[in-house]
Amino acid sequence: xxxxxxxxxxxxxxxxxxxxxxxxxxxxxxxxxxxxxxxxxxxxxxxxxxxxxxxxxxxxxxxxxxxxxxxxxxxxxxxxxxxxxxxxxxxxxxxxxxxxxxxxxxxxxxxxxxxxxxxxxxxxxxxxxxxxxxxxxxxxxxxxxxxxxxxxxxxxxxxxxxxxxxxxxxxxxxxxxxxxxxxxxxxxxxxxxxxxxxxxxxxxxxxxxxxxxxxxxxxxxxxxxxxxxxxxxxxxxxxxxxxxxxxxxxxxxxxxxxxxxxxxxxxxxxxxxxxxxxxxxxxxxxxxxxxxxxxxxxxxxxxxxxxxxxxxxxxxxxxxxxxxxxxxxxxxxxxxxxxxxxxxxxxxxxxxxxxxxxxxxx
Numbered sequence: 001x002x003x004x005x006x007x008x009x010x011x012x013x014x015x016x017x018x019x020x021x022x023x024x025x026x027x028x029x030x031x032x033x034x035x036x037x038x039x040x041x042x043x044x045x046x047x048x049x050x051x052x053x054x055x056x057x058x059x060x061x062x063x064x065x066x067x068x069x070x071x072x073x074x075x076x077x078x079x080x081x082x083x084x085x086x087x088x089x090x091x092x093x094x095x096x097x098x099x100x101x102x103x104x105x106x107x108x109x110x111x112x113x114x115x116x117x118x119x120x121x122x123x124x125x126x127x128x129x130x131x132x133x134x135x136x137x138x139x140x141x142x143x144x145x146x147x148x149x150x151x152x153x154x155x156x157x158x159x160x161x162x163x164x165x166x167x168x169x170x171x172x173x174x175x176x177x178x179x180x181x182x183x184x185x186x187x188x189x190x191x192x193x194x195x196x197x198x199x200x201x202x203x204x205x206x207x208x209x210x211x212x213x214x215x216x217x218x219x220x221x222x223x224x225x226x227x228x229x230x231x232x233x234x235x236x237x238x239x240x241x242x243x244x245x246x247x248x249x250x251x252x253x254x255x256x257x258x259x260x261x262x263x264x265x266x267x268x269x270x271x272x273x274x275x276x277x278x279x280x281x282x283x284x285x286x287x288x289x290x291x292x293x294x295x296x297x298x299x300x301x302x303x304x305x306x307x308x309x310x311x312x313x314x315x316x317x318x319x320x321x322x323x324x325x326x327x328x329x330x331x332x333x334x335x336x337x338x339x340x341x342x343x344x345x346x347x348x349x350x351x352x353x354x355x356x357x358x359x360x361x362x
Contacts, residue, residue: 026058054354188354205348208343
């Protein structure tokens with residue numbers, strides 16, 4: 001019988017042997033028939049007159065400099081949807097996911113960046129695998145299969161406690177032999193050294209396919225910033241990549257500086273959300289083409305995954321335009337990114353996550 005994974009409208013009517021489970025602060029272990037049983041926890045003060053079962057445990061409080069284990073699931077199965085929200089969003093809240101008892105995480109990303117919010121300010125994001133709804137309601141629908149075990153944690157690097165609401169929906173079911181493991185890695189370079197490419201990801205080893213990029217880009221120069229080319233080095237590529245893009249705005253499926261005319265005829269950045277690609281966040285200090293503009297962009301390779309057999313490295317040029325002399329200008333911008341991919345295990349250990357002060361958005 002069908003295992004209940006790889007869902008689409010086309011196979012939604014099919015019956016399955018999968019068992020649906022969900023983890024939240026109302027059922028920490030996702031156990032059958034054990035939800036909503038709390039008596040004393042975060043929501044107790046608001047409804048003691050109602051008693052057990054009336055929203056007694058809707059969230060958790062994570063103390064400063066501590067790690068909270070959200071999920072400890074015995075497989076086989078697959079994560080099918082996750083939802084989070086918290087107040088005071090900072091890059092100091094780190095999401096980690098470990099598959100099949102591995103020692104190093106396959107996902108290690110600040111929570112906001114994982115959902116396309118790197119600048120710590122709400123912006124709607126409407127796409128197939130990731131959405132951000134009012135007010136900082138983060139959801140993802142990436143399917144994440146595992147064979148023996150799934151562990152998820154959230155680390156609070158801040159000096160203050162955080163209050164986290166979360167729901168992790170998953171299926172307990174058989175996993176096919178050709179199913180790879182979900183990975184996501186965060187990087188930030190501030191500033192990008194002059195005439196050096198920004199590295200989105202490097203050191204991927206194994207067989208798999210690349211499925212998406214989120215970039216939080218701050219421009220540190222006046223003028224247009226999006227001329228740089230993305231490059232995919234795969235399966236032994238050295239100096240020259242197998243796949244080379246034609247410009248930053250081209251990779252994110254925009255064109256001509258993402259500009260549209262406003263009612264006064266002035267060029268303005270056009271925010272856009274589509275199922276696979278978008279520039280959903282624009283933060284401008286004053287006008288356009290100004291230093292310190294910030295952008296949030298996503299590109300999901302759902303219909304065009306980049307497949308590799310042994311290794312993968314991805315870079316993006318930080319390249320702008322010097323208007324007065326009509327020449328390219330290498331930039332020294334603040335760029336952060338999340339790379340998303342599936343691959344076989346074991347994976348190569350990730351670079352050490354930057355320390356808290358380097359993560360901070362100023």
